[in-house]
Amino acid sequence: MERIxxxxxxxxxxxxxxxxxxxxxxxxxxxxRSIELSTGLPxxxxxxxxxxxxxxxxxxxxxxxxxxxxxxxxxxxxxxxGFPDTVVSLxxxxxxxxxxxxxxxxxxxxxxxxxxxxxxxxxLTAADFTTGPDGRSVTVRDRVSEILSRYGPDHPVYRAVCRxxxxxxxxxxxxxxxxxxxxxxxxxxxTRRAS
Numbered sequence: 001m002e003r004i005x006x007x008x009x010x011x012x013x014x015x016x017x018x019x020x021x022x023x024x025x026x027x028x029x030x031x032x033r034s035i036e037l038s039t040g041l042p043x044x045x046x047x048x049x050x051x052x053x054x055x056x057x058x059x060x061x062x063x064x065x066x067x068x069x070x071x072x073x074x075x076x077x078x079x080x081x082g083f084p085d086t087v088v089s090l091x092x093x094x095x096x097x098x099x100x101x102x103x104x105x106x107x108x109x110x111x112x113x114x115x116x117x118x119x120x121x122x123x124l125t126a127a128d129f130t131t132g133p134d135g136r137s138v139t140v141r142d143r144v145s146e147i148l149s150r151y152g153p154d155h156p157v158y159r160a161v162c163r164x165x166x167x168x169x170x171x172x173x174x175x176x177x178x179x180x181x182x183x184x185x186x187x188x189x190x191t192r193r194a195s
Contacts, residue, residue: 005084009051012081016061022133027057029135033127037175040182041119049120051083052090053127059091069106071097075113089116095128096164103156103163126175129168140172 010031017024034053038046058064059074066073075092092113101110115121132138132146144165151158161168
């Protein structure tokens with residue numbers, strides 16, 4: 001059943017986002033990156049994270065736009081499709097969505113969704129903010145700069161990223177460093193046992 005979750009998320013994402021070209025390349029790469037960032041999680045949580053990565057930008061699909069806040073529109077769609085609450089909340093809150101919701105006057109609508117587990121949210125945000133719009137790996141700082149370059153100062157995304165960018169950079173870098181330390185500890189443990 002859980003394997004079907006990721007497959008279904010990928011299929012729906014492809015159906016709605018593949019016409020968007022660059023956005024679809026980004027989503028595919030974020031899903032791949034989320035697999036890398038899921039190390040150390042129990043299998044059920046890994047699948048929730050990867051499913052959410054496939055669906056995180058589905059709210060950009062023109063047939064799903066209702067409010068203009070892609071994370072909220074995506075969460076509404078995911079809920080209607082019967083995805084687990086954790087997947088829905090990850091889509092709703094990913095990558096600083098709370099600040100953008102505030103900028104758009106939609107914070108009340110977003111807060112109707114339960115806040116997802118921090119560890120999963122941080123990993124999804126790290127996958128999203130270390131993947132450029134064309135699917136290439138980027139640093140979180142470059143990603144923040146790239147997003148700001150696409151929008152003018154009057155746009156809610158620009159204002160939201162100006163407000164949330166410093167915290168997003170910190171959280172993504174902390175997540176990356178924590179996972180790197182865990183990987184090094186695992187390697188060191190194997191090395192000690194082998195000698």
